[in-house]
Amino acid sequence: xxxxxxxxxxxxxxxxxxxxxxxxxxxxxxxxxxxxxxxxxxxxxxxxxxxxxxxxxxxxxxxxxxxxxxxxxxxxxxxxxxxxxxxxxxxxxxxxxxxxxxxxxxxxxxxxxxxxxxxxxxxxxxxxxxxxxxxxxxxxxxxxxxxxxxxxxx
Amino acid sequence: xxxxxxxxxxxxxxxxxxxxxxxxxxxxxxxxxxxxxxxxxxxxxxxxxxxxxxxxxxxxxxxxxxxxxxxxxxxxxxxxxxxxxxxxxxxxxxxxxxxxxxxxxxxxxxxxxxxxxxxxxxxxxxxxxxxxxxxxxxxxxxxxxxxxxxxxxx
Numbered sequence: 001x002x003x004x005x006x007x008x009x010x011x012x013x014x015x016x017x018x019x020x021x022x023x024x025x026x027x028x029x030x031x032x033x034x035x036x037x038x039x040x041x042x043x044x045x046x047x048x049x050x051x052x053x054x055x056x057x058x059x060x061x062x063x064x065x066x067x068x069x070x071x072x073x074x075x076x077x078x079x080x081x082x083x084x085x086x087x088x089x090x091x092x093x094x095x096x097x098x099x100x101x102x103x104x105x106x107x108x109x110x111x112x113x114x115x116x117x118x119x120x121x122x123x124x125x126x127x128x129x130x131x132x133x134x135x136x137x138x139x140x141x142x143x144x145x146x147x148x149x150x151x152x153x154x
Numbered sequence: 155x156x157x158x159x160x161x162x163x164x165x166x167x168x169x170x171x172x173x174x175x176x177x178x179x180x181x182x183x184x185x186x187x188x189x190x191x192x193x194x195x196x197x198x199x200x201x202x203x204x205x206x207x208x209x210x211x212x213x214x215x216x217x218x219x220x221x222x223x224x225x226x227x228x229x230x231x232x233x234x235x236x237x238x239x240x241x242x243x244x245x246x247x248x249x250x251x252x253x254x255x256x257x258x259x260x261x262x263x264x265x266x267x268x269x270x271x272x273x274x275x276x277x278x279x280x281x282x283x284x285x286x287x288x289x290x291x292x293x294x295x296x297x298x299x300x301x302x303x304x305x306x307x308x
Contacts, residue, residue, distance in 0.1 A: 008287060009268045009275065013177065015290035020174035022297040023167065028217055038217055039193065063182055063192055114163040116300065121163065123296040133162060135289050136169035142277040143176040146270065 026116040027109030034105055039064070040076055041109065047082065047098040048106045054087075054095055081105065180270040181263030188259055193218070194230055195263065201236065201252040202260045208241075208249055235259065 059069035081102035213223035235256035241247035
């Protein structure tokens with residue numbers, strides 16, 4: 001791989017990270033106001049996306065040690081954002097559910113982000129706007145497919 | 155705003171988040187192996203990007219309470235990833251610097267991500283590859299410019 005290629009790929013990495021970071025700034029004030037930390041918000045987002053999860057599944061999704069995720073879960077439970085319930089099929093398993101208050105926070109943050117992104121989209125000529133989503137869909141799809149391939153071979 | 159638009163913008167938000175999440179999975183094993191947590195890695199990345207930072211600047215970049223950032227800094231200092239030094243111009247100010255060990259970890263993770271992204275880029279026809287970076291550059295630029303505008307008006 002020549003140097004130009006390395007630089008090229010590094011820039012792709014930087015730009016994906018930068019877009020996510022800028023987007024992430026929006027809705028932050030809601031979290032600060034509610035006393036919700038970044039790891040807590042990531043846990044809420046994960047529960048909204050995947051539904052009720054066991055602690056093992058949650059720490060896997062969050063890439064955290066299970067002790068850290070347990071501490072996180074305790075705080076979120078005390079704040080009324082989530083609840084722990086015993087699995088109806090297997091009473092030994094404890095699942096975590098998003099509570100309405102947790103869901104409201106996620107929705108409020110995503111809605112702020114969307115308001116920001118709507119402004120960003122308006123920077124594009126109208127006929128190009130559908131292409132932005134299309135590009136991002138193709139990129140995410142290809143990333144998922146390469147990622148899945150890697151998991152099988154490793 | 156009609157419902158179709160809301161759905162459209164929500165999908166844009168989701169796809170940016172999804173791409174970042176998939177990319178984030180790569181190089182994770184390096185961090186797990188070194189006992190570096192996600193918030194610690196984000197702090198290292200920030201120090202590499204912005205250079206030496208005061209604790210106040212660091213917690214602002216990381217969107218964390220300063221008590222959390224101080225705890226993070228203590229752990230990273232003990233692990234030999236960063237050092238705290240007094241500012242040469244103002245001895246009251248303490249700055250945090252990335253140490254070679256911290257830098258090596260960031261470089262190793264970014265390099266793993268780039269290896270993954272190179273594979274993703276190969277899913278595109280060769281003539282489309284430069285357009286991927288171009289699209290991401292334009293998106294990040296427009297996001298930064300709308301973000302900067304918002305900060306002025308608020």
